[in-house]
Amino acid sequence: LGGSISRAIQQMSNATVIDEKALNDCLNEITRALLQSDVQFKLVRDMQTNIKKIVNLDDLAAGHNKRKIIQQAIFNELCKMLDPGKPSFAPKKGKTNVVMFVGLQGSGKTTTCTKYAYYHQKKGWKPALVCADTFRAGAFDQLKQNATKAKIPFYGSYTESDPVKIAVEGVERFKDENCDLIIVDTSGRHKQEASLFEEMRQVSEATRPDLVIFVMDSSIGQAAFDQAQAFRQSVAVGAVIITKMDGHAKGGGALSAVAATKSPVIFIGTGEHMDEFEVFDVKPFVSRLLGMGDLSGFMDKIKEVVPMDQQPELLQKLSEGNFTLRVMYEQFQNLLKMGPIGQVFSMLPGFSADLMPKGHEKEGQAKIKQLDNSNPKLMNESRMMRIARGSGRPVREVMELFEEYKRIAKAWSNMKGLGKMAKKGDMSS
Numbered sequence: 001l002g003g004s005i006s007r008a009i010q011q012m013s014n015a016t017v018i019d020e021k022a023l024n025d026c027l028n029e030i031t032r033a034l035l036q037s038d039v040q041f042k043l044v045r046d047m048q049t050n051i052k053k054i055v056n057l058d059d060l061a062a063g064h065n066k067r068k069i070i071q072q073a074i075f076n077e078l079c080k081m082l083d084p085g086k087p088s089f090a091p092k093k094g095k096t097n098v099v100m101f102v103g104l105q106g107s108g109k110t111t112t113c114t115k116y117a118y119y120h121q122k123k124g125w126k127p128a129l130v131c132a133d134t135f136r137a138g139a140f141d142q143l144k145q146n147a148t149k150a151k152i153p154f155y156g157s158y159t160e161s162d163p164v165k166i167a168v169e170g171v172e173r174f175k176d177e178n179c180d181l182i183i184v185d186t187s188g189r190h191k192q193e194a195s196l197f198e199e200m201r202q203v204s205e206a207t208r209p210d211l212v213i214f215v216m217d218s219s220i221g222q223a224a225f226d227q228a229q230a231f232r233q234s235v236a237v238g239a240v241i242i243t244k245m246d247g248h249a250k251g252g253g254a255l256s257a258v259a260a261t262k263s264p265v266i267f268i269g270t271g272e273h274m275d276e277f278e279v280f281d282v283k284p285f286v287s288r289l290l291g292m293g294d295l296s297g298f299m300d301k302i303k304e305v306v307p308m309d310q311q312p313e314l315l316q317k318l319s320e321g322n323f324t325l326r327v328m329y330e331q332f333q334n335l336l337k338m339g340p341i342g343q344v345f346s347m348l349p350g351f352s353a354d355l356m357p358k359g360h361e362k363e364g365q366a367k368i369k370q371l372d373n374s375n376p377k378l379m380n381e382s383r384m385m386r387i388a389r390g391s392g393r394p395v396r397e398v399m400e401l402f403e404e405y406k407r408i409a410k411a412w413s414n415m416k417g418l419g420k421m422a423k424k425g426d427m428s429s
């Protein structure tokens with residue numbers, strides 16, 4: 001998505017005359033990209049209408065920075081779409097909080113329950129897990145295993161078949177034990193069946209949760225809106241967590257889930273492991289969607305993972321706007337420590353997460369090396385053919401990579417304020 005949208009804006013800014021047609025072409029291109037990214041059609045249409053209202057063609061004609069104006073308008077619209085206007089219930093440490101997780105089977109509820117508990121435990125909370133999934137064989141074992149690994153107390157049963165009974169017993173038990181975050185994992189069905197919703201309603205009525213979190217798999221495509229809405233109509237969903245953002249992460253579902261539940265996204269899941277879990281933050285998320293990067297997040301991460309003795313030099317390079325492919329190649333192992341490499345790269349302007357999907361790290365590193373060895377000034381068709389032959393990759397792939405490289409280089413050379421940002425986050429002191 002990021003790639004296509006920034007390309008659309010780029011194309012538009014290259015046009016000599018910015019008239020209504022150029023703007024429409026650009027908006028159509030963006031519409032296509034958003035739809036491909038699973039943003040619901042109605043949302044895309046609304047956004048298009050709003051942007052047309054905001055972007056004043058006379059301003060554009062008067063020579064203001066067209067790319068900036070349009071990019072800003074899109075950025076603002078997407079941010080607005082992700083903000084339901086009211087924050088979700090915030091559990092209070094030291095008090096009793098009951099949080100119930102709902103979502104379809106396989107969406108990642110059980111995994112996310114543990115991540116959520118673990119996240120809070122690290123911050124000094126006393127979480128506990130209750131397995132109210134009596135539908136799926138092995139559900140209790142799975143929760144037990146996760147909880148044990150994270151040293152979190154859990155409750156469940158191999159024999160009891162009434163989820164309401166277990167939920168109530170578990171919540172009572174952990175209230176007595178003064179746990180401040182009691183998390184109830186529920187069952188899900190493959191489909192949005194009436195029996196699932198009835199069970200959810202009953203568990204919710206019996207345990208009176210302070211917060212119901214709807215867990216949604218980011219890869220469900222255009223189904224996101226209807227699914228989220230169906231859950232919201234049955235229980236009082238108050239927050240959303242989007243999982244599997246490490247895959248072919250399409251951010252569009254997040255927009256639909258917020259629109260359908262009128263609740264904010266609070267976390268995203270970025271992997272199967274307990275700590276592959278991030279607080280959701282609207283602006284950096286939208287920045288990444290648009291291929292604008294999230295440099296301050298990037299700087300923070302670098303401080304965490306790059307060895308101290310390498311930091312000053314790397315910072316210097318960054319501040320000179322000189323984060324070249326060679327530097328990137330040299331830092332690849334450190335970048336890997338920052339998280340799924342696609343996610344890391346999507347923090348850099350010009351990159352999009354799908355350039356380097358998870359599980360393809362090796363190829364990614366090879367790609368970078370290959371690109372670095374190719375001086376763009378010397379690049380021509382026969383060189384591309386040679387590189388393709390040498391690396392055993394199709395010529396088309398090399399050409400695509402080269403286009404990607406040019407785009408990235410351009411995005412980086414356009415970066416202003418990077419130096420300032422690098423200095424602000426000075427790591428040498």
Ligand code: GDP
Pocket residue numbers: 103104105106107108109110111112188243244245246247268269270271272
């Ligand atoms: P549930 O049926 O809703 O409880 O879903 P589970 O928690 O059992 O998860 C279903 C599958 O998705 C499991 O294989 C999880 O490891 C996997 N999963 C959950 N969250 C994520 C995530 O953020 N990223 C990835 N890659 N896999 C995930």
Ligand code: MG
Pocket residue numbers: 109110111133139185186187
């Ligand atoms: Mg489960």
